[in-house]
Amino acid sequence: LKLDVALADYRKCDADSDFIDPVCAVQVASIEARQGDYRPAKSDISSALQRYPGSRGVRSEAIFIDLLVGDIDEAKRLHGSITSGGQQQDDSSECLYFYAINQPGLAVDPCNAMLNANQTSNTAWSNAGYVALDLGQFQLAATYFAKAWNLYNASSDKHTVVQEVDLMWGLTLANYFNGDKKDAKALYRAVKKSYPDLATMSALKQLPLIWSDGTQTLINKVIADFK
16 A cells, blocks of 8 residues: 555556556556546546557546546546447446446446455445445345445455445445434444544545445435434
8 A cells, every 4th residue: 555656666667668558557547546636647547548549448447537536428438439349348347337427227237247256355345335325225235335344354455544434434324224323323423533524425525436426415314414
């Protein structure tokens, strides 16, 4: 998680004229987005698109950054250019894409495929949980987030604030809309205590996380109830 060091190394790699793979250019933009530097991330991934117009990896990262900054029209255009060219996005990208453009019904199949292929990934279970929330499948969402939380806690990997906030809000929403307001309130208070600057939707939108309109509505309802 030494992102500044990683960013510097990826920049050197990308500047090496003998290295022709776009992976370093993608990682530069990806790290900038993770750090919340959305303007340079958008600029760098746009440059990468010009340099590597045929790369699915570059276009996939560009779609993610467009969704992150709210440029839905551009994300849809790029997604269409991939599918019209006969290429297919990977299931995790498709799951997140359809969730982000407020079409959770279309996200179900790629989310299920993603889960089948990534049983031990807490991120996969969390993403599927948010899709379930948007579909009003609150019991299923609770199951998914509980699985994600168990995997998260069992992992020896270093975790970020963003990962923890993402999971805690998913659990809070699932409990709340399943009628378990006591546990939901305890989780909400835990988030607010640990991260007081991240207890509003406007603050959450500054994180490098994608929130659908449906999820934002659910979060705002919980915040209004527990104020």
